[in-house]
Amino acid sequence: MATDRKKIELAKWILDPDKAQQLPDDLGLLEKKIGELGLDKIYREIELPLAPILEDMKKIGIKADARILDKLSKELNKEIVELEKKIYGLAGLPFNLNSPKQLSEILFEKLKIDSAGIPRRKTGAFSTDVEALTKIKDRHLIVAPILDYRELFKIKSTYIDPLRELIGRDGRIHTTFIQTGTSTGRLSSQNPNLQNIPILSEWGKKLREAFVAEQGFSFAALDYSQIELRVLASVAQDEKMIEAFKNDLDIHKMTASNVFNIPVEKVTPEMRQLAKTLNFGVIYGMGPDAFARTSGLNRAEASKFIKEYFSDFADIKRWQEKTINMARQTGYVETLNGRKRWLANIMSPNRRLAAEAERMAINMPIQGLAADIIKIAMIKTMEILKQKNWHMKKIRLLLSIHDELLFEIEDDILKQAADLIKKEMEGAYTLAIPIKVNLAIGKNWANV
DNA sequence: CGCATACGCGCC
DNA sequence: AAACGGCGCGTTTGCG
Numbered sequence: 001m002a003t004d005r006k007k008i009e010l011a012k013w014i015l016d017p018d019k020a021q022q023l024p025d026d027l028g029l030l031e032k033k034i035g036e037l038g039l040d041k042i043y044r045e046i047e048l049p050l051a052p053i054l055e056d057m058k059k060i061g062i063k064a065d066a067r068i069l070d071k072l073s074k075e076l077n078k079e080i081v082e083l084e085k086k087i088y089g090l091a092g093l094p095f096n097l098n099s100p101k102q103l104s105e106i107l108f109e110k111l112k113i114d115s116a117g118i119p120r121r122k123t124g125a126f127s128t129d130v131e132a133l134t135k136i137k138d139r140h141l142i143v144a145p146i147l148d149y150r151e152l153f154k155i156k157s158t159y160i161d162p163l164r165e166l167i168g169r170d171g172r173i174h175t176t177f178i179q180t181g182t183s184t185g186r187l188s189s190q191n192p193n194l195q196n197i198p199i200l201s202e203w204g205k206k207l208r209e210a211f212v213a214e215q216g217f218s219f220a221a222l223d224y225s226q227i228e229l230r231v232l233a234s235v236a237q238d239e240k241m242i243e244a245f246k247n248d249l250d251i252h253k254m255t256a257s258n259v260f261n262i263p264v265e266k267v268t269p270e271m272r273q274l275a276k277t278l279n280f281g282v283i284y285g286m287g288p289d290a291f292a293r294t295s296g297l298n299r300a301e302a303s304k305f306i307k308e309y310f311s312d313f314a315d316i317k318r319w320q321e322k323t324i325n326m327a328r329q330t331g332y333v334e335t336l337n338g339r340k341r342w343l344a345n346i347m348s349p350n351r352r353l354a355a356e357a358e359r360m361a362i363n364m365p366i367q368g369l370a371a372d373i374i375k376i377a378m379i380k381t382m383e384i385l386k387q388k389n390w391h392m393k394k395i396r397l398l399l400s401i402h403d404e405l406l407f408e409i410e411d412d413i414l415k416q417a418a419d420l421i422k423k424e425m426e427g428a429y430t431l432a433i434p435i436k437v438n439l440a441i442g443k444n445w446a447n448v
Numbered sequence: 449c450g451c452a453t454a455c456g457c458g459c460c
Numbered sequence: 461a462a463a464c465g466g467c468g469c470g471t472t473t474g475c476g
Binding site: 096102 | 461462464466
Binding site: 098099100101121122123125127128129130150151154155158159186193195196197198199200201204228367370401402403404 | 454455456457458459460
């Protein structure tokens with residue numbers, strides 16, 4: 001059970017996850033307030049039981065193969081040095097490639113690359129982020145190797161080398177899951193952050209191969225399928241989206257079919273990608289500008305698609321408006337479980353701040369309920385594992401990555417145990433639609 | 449020299 | 461220019 005110190009920290013965070021208020025360190029007072037604000041379920045049924053589970057996860061850690069990391073570090077170093085040479089040659093002089101300021105000077109002053117369409121940063125320098133560099137990729141030969149350099153340097157300096165140093169004498173890496181670190185109810189992971197290990201790039205995959213299951217064990221990765229969109233459909237009670245999930249349709253395809261007013265069979269991959277961006281954008285409160293930027297459309301087209309989206313899924317629009325109005329009246333938003341986030345700026349006369357608060361308002365009940373669900377699943381699952389006397393001996397919960405749980409399971413019970421966990425996760429909460437979990441099994445984190 | 453900030457970027 | 465929600469972290473740069 002949690003210490004009073006820990007309980008106080010949790011209670012204060014639940015009362016005010018942005019930590020903007022000055023709350024007393026008096027547990028009695030805090031718990032009284034929790035009751036008054038309808039936060040008992042969050043406090044007593046979710047966060048308090050979760051605390052010891054996170055402690056166990058930290059203690060057990062995840063096994064990492066130092067030899068693989070060492071090998072990757074050497075390989076990356078070779079690539080990075082070669083890219084540096086090439087880039088300095090094209091620039092005509094060496095400079096600090098990791099300095100956006102210096103890089104900007106080289107690109108746009110020394111080499112005089114056309115800066116049309118490249119935004120300036122607040123320091124006045126032209127942006128050199130991946131979006132900007134991609135835009136000028138065809139304007140000079142130096143750009144492509146810079147993009148390559150960025151990717152490789154990032155993976156080496158942020159992941160490979162620090163992770164190597166964090167392997168303990170037990171051969172494992174022990175992240176800290178922070179229970180009071182987010183404003184929406186999610187967990188975060190620190191020192192190292194194991195919630196943002198690369199997965200998409202080729203080198204990211206190689207890195208994940210360094211995370212390995214203990215001898216005689218395998219990894220089981222279970223991730224909720226489209227959990228935030230399912231939560232959105234359910235919370236907003238959008239019949240069209242609910243039906244799609246009930247029928248286990250490809251949700252992005254269905255969205256494209258609606259937005260483009262064509263049958264599902266006629267949806268192209270490009271249309272589906274656009275619909276996918278829209279679906280995620282809706283959860284984040286994306287406007288026409290951001291949608292245009294990420295989709296490659298112009299502003300007018302982007303606006304048109306957003307409008308079409310909300311006419312097809314009118315209940316979602318209505319829910320968003322209702323949620324923002326409630327926030328204006330009460331000063332907070334909440335998940336179906338009562339988890340709250342106070343939005344001080346929702347009535348701000350500063351439109352930028354008010355609009356920012358509105359986006360937080362429509363995001364938090366979705367992201368927060370998804371977080372509630374996976375936390376409930378963690379608690380229910382661990383209870384079962386303890387009953388079966390598997391906990392820590394034959395099964396360890398290693399990581400929680402927002403919509404995914406990574407377990408290490410002894411091979412003799414692997415299949416039956418993984419299926420059991422899957423059922424627990426799917427049954428953790430009842431929405432208007434089924435909750436689906438994907439299961440993957442492998443000996444390392446790249447192969448799950 | 450340490451610290452805060454800006455920038456950039458990995459993940460969900 | 462930016463305004464797409466939630467995080468943690470490495471490097472550079474400017475300041476005290």
